[in-house]
Every structure is written in structure tokens, then in C-alpha cells.
Amino acid sequence: MNRRALATSVAVTALTALTLTGCVAKSDLASAIDVAITDDGCAVATPTATAGAVTFALANTGTDVNEFEILAEDQLRIVGEKENVTPGQKVDFVAQLEPGTYYTACKFQQVGAPVGLAEFTVTGEASAVSADEQELADQAVTEYLAYVRSQVGELLPQVEAFAAAYAAGDDETARALFASTRVSYERIEPTAEAFGDLDPKIDFREVDAVADGIDWTGFHRIEKDLWAPVAGDLNSDGQDALAGWAPSTPEQRQAFADGLVADVTELHELVTDPSFSVSLADIPNGAIALLDEVAAGKITGEEDWWSGTDLTDFAANVQGAGVAFGAVRALAESKGDEGTALAADIDGQFAALEAELASFGSIETGFVDYATLTDADKKALSDAVNALAEPLSQLTATVLGV
Numbered sequence: 001m002n003r004r005a006l007a008t009s010v011a012v013t014a015l016t017a018l019t020l021t022g023c024v025a026k027s028d029l030a031s032a033i034d035v036a037i038t039d040d041g042c043a044v045a046t047p048t049a050t051a052g053a054v055t056f057a058l059a060n061t062g063t064d065v066n067e068f069e070i071l072a073e074d075q076l077r078i079v080g081e082k083e084n085v086t087p088g089q090k091v092d093f094v095a096q097l098e099p100g101t102y103y104t105a106c107k108f109q110q111v112g113a114p115v116g117l118a119e120f121t122v123t124g125e126a127s128a129v130s131a132d133e134q135e136l137a138d139q140a141v142t143e144y145l146a147y148v149r150s151q152v153g154e155l156l157p158q159v160e161a162f163a164a165a166y167a168a169g170d171d172e173t174a175r176a177l178f179a180s181t182r183v184s185y186e187r188i189e190p191t192a193e194a195f196g197d198l199d200p201k202i203d204f205r206e207v208d209a210v211a212d213g214i215d216w217t218g219f220h221r222i223e224k225d226l227w228a229p230v231a232g233d234l235n236s237d238g239q240d241a242l243a244g245w246a247p248s249t250p251e252q253r254q255a256f257a258d259g260l261v262a263d264v265t266e267l268h269e270l271v272t273d274p275s276f277s278v279s280l281a282d283i284p285n286g287a288i289a290l291l292d293e294v295a296a297g298k299i300t301g302e303e304d305w306w307s308g309t310d311l312t313d314f315a316a317n318v319q320g321a322g323v324a325f326g327a328v329r330a331l332a333e334s335k336g337d338e339g340t341a342l343a344a345d346i347d348g349q350f351a352a353l354e355a356e357l358a359s360f361g362s363i364e365t366g367f368v369d370y371a372t373l374t375d376a377d378k379k380a381l382s383d384a385v386n387a388l389a390e391p392l393s394q395l396t397a398t399v400l401g402v
Contacts, residue, residue, distance in 0.1 A: 032057040032092060035104070037066050037085060042106030042116025050124045051099045053281070053400035055092055060085045065296070067110040070095055070120070071103040078194050080285070083110060084292040094396040096281035097122045111211040133401075136331040137280050144283050144327040145276075148188050152268045155184035159264045163257035166222055169250065175226050179309035182219060183363055185264075186313045187320035189293060190286040191278070195270055201263045205305070206245075207237040217259050220304075225253065227306035236302040280328070284395040287324035290317040291389050299382050301370045311367035314381075315357055322350055325392070328399045339398050342391055349388035356384045 032055040034045040039062040060066050064087060070080040079102065080095035099122050105114030162181040165173040185192065185203065193199045200208070202218045209216035225248050229241035248256060270276060278286075297303040298314040325346055332339040360377075361367035373381075396402075 031055060035059065035068060035106075036061065037068065037106050038062045039064065039066075039108050040115060042068070042104065042114075042118070044104045044118060044120065047119060048121045048123060049097065051097060051122050052124075053094055053397070053402045054097050054122070055094050055397070055402055056082075057090070057092055058082060058085055059090045060087055062108065063087055064109050067107040068093060069105050069107065069114065070097070071105065071114075071117075073101045073103075075103050075117070076196065079279075080281070081193075081289075082285075083289060084296045091393075092397070094281060094285070094400060094402055096279050096400055099123055099125065109211065111208060133331065133334060136334055140283060140327045140331055141278060141280055144324060145278055147323055147327070148191050148278070149271050151184040151188045152264075152271050155181075156264055156268050158184065160261055163222075163261050166226065167250075167254045167257035169253070171226055174222075175307070178219075178223060178226065178307055179304075179312040179366070180363070182309075182313060183316040185219075186293075186316035187323070188286075189317065189320070190282075190289040191271070192267060193289075195267065198263055198267055198270075202260065202267070205302070206235060207239075217256060218263070219260065220306075221256055222260065223304065223306050225256075229306070236305040280331075281396055281400060283324050283328050284392075284399050287321040287395065288389070288392055290321040290324070291385060291392060293317050294385055295382070295389070299378060299385065301373075301378075304370070308369035308371050309367070310370040311357070311360055312363060315363050315367070318350075318353060318357065319363075321392070325350070325395065328395065332395060332398050335398055335401065342394055342398055345391040346388070346395070349384075349391060353381075353384040353388050356381055 033049060035056050035058045036043040036045075037058060037060040044056070056068065058068050066085045068082045068085060069078055071077065072079050079097070080093070082091065082093040085091060102120045102122060103117055104120045105117040107113075108115055158177070158181045162174060162177040165171075165177060189199075189203075192202065197214075200212065200214060200218075203220065204212070204214070204216065204218060205220045206216055206224065224245070228247055229245075231242065233241040235241050294314050294317045298310045298317065301308075301310050303313055304310045329343050332343050360373070
């Protein structure tokens with residue numbers, strides 16, 4: 001996953017040119033709560049709201065990418081988040097909130113401690129919905145929850161096989177398994193991100209771990225061993241790839257392999273626990289978050305920097321967004337002609353993006369190395385992502401009836 005902006009001038013230029021624009025349209029909803037985001041602030045205009053669908057109108061006037069979070073009363077569990085809010089961007093984020101006490105905060109560069117932590121109170125009762133709408137909402141949650149559990153169920157044995165090959169020093173097998181092993185994780189990445197430090201352990205890049213001051217583990221630590229850099233190579237942030245890094249010893253490989261399996265096992269246990277669920281808002285918001293991941297990391301080629309397998313992650317994110325959309329599609333269409341037209345628009349844009357991706361390969365047969373893409377190729381992919389993001393950004397409000 002991508003958690004902070006690129007540092008080198010070339011990378012920053014690429015990110016600026018290819019950044020996601022489809023989710024930046026700020027709605028004219030009078031009930032939206034303004035959130036002023038700066039590098040060191042996160043000012044929410046009002047500390048209260050009425051239960052139901054709550055719209056936050058985010059505006060980042062800072063110098064770098066930021067993230068808005070809604071935390072539960074324990075100030076640990078994230079009940080809603082909007083990542084990748086870029087400098088100058090204005091974007092609406094819709095959260096379904098039940099009565100209770102929450103906390104709002106931002107994260108400059110999407111790393112480190114929360115900034116501007118403030119109590120936020122939700123009063124009243126959740127908005128009433130018709131019996132038919134409730135049935136469609138329940139069906140969407142049940143369907144998506146089953147999908148998340150299925151994907152994690154597929155992920156665990158794949159990770160076990162991949163980690164075993166890596167620990168045994170069978171780099172050829174491990175390299176062949178790397179991209180396909182990540183697919184199930186990338187399809188449900190926003191769900192995994194909700195579990196505190198699990199996503200950092202599993203999927204942080206080196207630059208993210210350094211910025212957060214944590215031990216670097218997981219997929220990308222192993223990736224760097226499997227596609228080891230040589231003198232003169234640079235990390236995705238433009239720094240010397242060999243600085244502070246050395247190939248792992250057999251003992252370290254075993255530890256990294258065991259750690260990845262343990263973390264994915266914990267993820268599996270969490271999502272298969274009977275108490276685990278997702279909210280209706282989590283589903284369309286998750287679809288939008290997956291496209292944010294594509295725009296912020298995959299299109300720029302910084303996610304799988306050493307292996308060049310970014311397009312597999314890209315395709316998996318798009319597939320996951322498609323499944324999330326499919327789960328709430330009937331509910332969106334139940335809102336009338338506007339919802340039906342929105343669903344049709346999203347359908348068409350998904351088809352166009354998938355066709356663009358297909359010119360470079362597929363998850364089943366493999367994709368070309370990302371380094372072989374031209375600037376024109378990246379621009380075409382970026383345009384297709386932006387075209388899909390525009391209608392998809394309206395999905396949460398439509399589904400929740402805002």
C-alpha cells in the first residue's frame with residue numbers, strides 16, 4: 001500500500017500528473033461538515049452530528065498528502081477513513097454513524113500519530129429505511145462479508161506456500177508466487193487496513209516503515225530480498241537502495257516468513273470471527289479507497305518497486321472495487337432513475353478500465369513488468385481510473401440516501 005508522497009522530484013512530478021481526480025468533486029450538500037486539513041491541523045467545523053449518513057467536506061490546504069479518520073470511542077478502532085487527500089484537493093467523505101462518541105483526526109503524509117484529535121458526538125437515532133431497502137442493505141453486507149472471508153481464506157494457504165519457498169531459499173519459486181499471492185490481499189485491502197497495525201506489518205513499503213519508525217516486515221521486505229538491489233540502485237523515494245539494508249540471512253528469512261504467516265493468520269482469525277462485520281457505508285467507501293490505492297501507488301509504479309508486478313496489484317484493486325460495487329448495485333438502483341443511471345455509468349467505466357488493463361496482460365496469465373510501460377501507457381490507465389472514479393465517488397451518498 002502507499003502511505004506517503006514520493007520524495008524525489010521526478011516521482012513527485014509523476015504523482016502530480018497521474019493523481020486521482022475523479023473523487024475530488026465537492027458536493028453542494030448543505031448538511032456537509034467542513035473539515036479544514038493542514039499539515040499540523042484537522043479542524044472539524046462542528047463537533048456533533050445526527051445519526052445516519054454523515055458527510056464530511058474535506059479540504060486539504062497543506063503541503064502534502066493527508067488522511068482523515070473517524071475513530072471509535074477507544075481512539076484505536078477506525079470506523080471510517082479517507083486516504084490520499086492530496087494538497088489542494090476538496091472531496092466529500094460519507095460515513096454511516098450510529099449514536100455515540102467518536103474522535104476525528106488527520107494523519108499528515110498518512111503516517112505517524114493522529115493530528116488534531118477531537119471528540120465528535122453523534123446523537124439521535126439512525127435514519128429509518130423502508131423494509132425493502134433494509135433487505136437490500138442486509139443482503140449487500142452479507143454478500144460482501146462473505147467475499148472478504150473467502151478472499152482471506154484463499155490468501156492464507158497462498159502466503160504459507162510463498163513464505164515456505166522464500167525461507168527455504170527457493171527464490172525462483174518465491175518470485176513466481178509473489179504477484180499471485182498478493183491478489184487476494186489487494187482485493188480487500190481497505191478491510192485489512194481497519195485492523196490497526198496488521199496492514200503495516202503485512203504490506204508497508206520500506207519508506208513507510210522508516211517514516212513510522214517501525215520494523216520493516218511483510219511482503220515488501222521479502223520482495224527486496226527476492227529482487228535484491230545492486231550498487232547504484234535507488235529506492236522508490238530516490239534514496240540509496242543499499243543504505244541501511246543488507247540481504248537477509250537464512251535465520252532472518254525464516255523470521256520474516258514466519259512473521260508474514262502469523263500476521264495473515266491473525267487477519268484470517270479476525271475476519272472469520274462471528275462478531276466481525278462491515279457497515280453498509282464500508283462497502284462503497286472501500287471501492288473508492290481501492291481506486292485511491294491504484295492512483296496513489298500502482299499507477300506511479302512505487303508499490304512493487306523491486307518486482308515490477310504493480311499491474312497485478314492494480315488489477316486486483318479494480319476487481320475488489322468491482323465486487324464492492326456489485327454488492328450495493330441493487331440498493332443504488334432502488335433509489336430511482338438517478339441511481340439506475342449512476343450504476344450504468346459505473347458499469348461502463350469499469351468495462352473501459354478493464355479493457356485498458358487487458359492490453360498489458362491478466363491476473364491469470366501475468367502482466368508485463370511495470371518498467372516497460374511508457375508515459376502514454378500510464379496516462380491512458382490514469383485517465384481510465386479517473387473516469388471510473390468520478391461516478392464511483394457518488395456511490396456512497398446514493399446508497400445511503402444522502
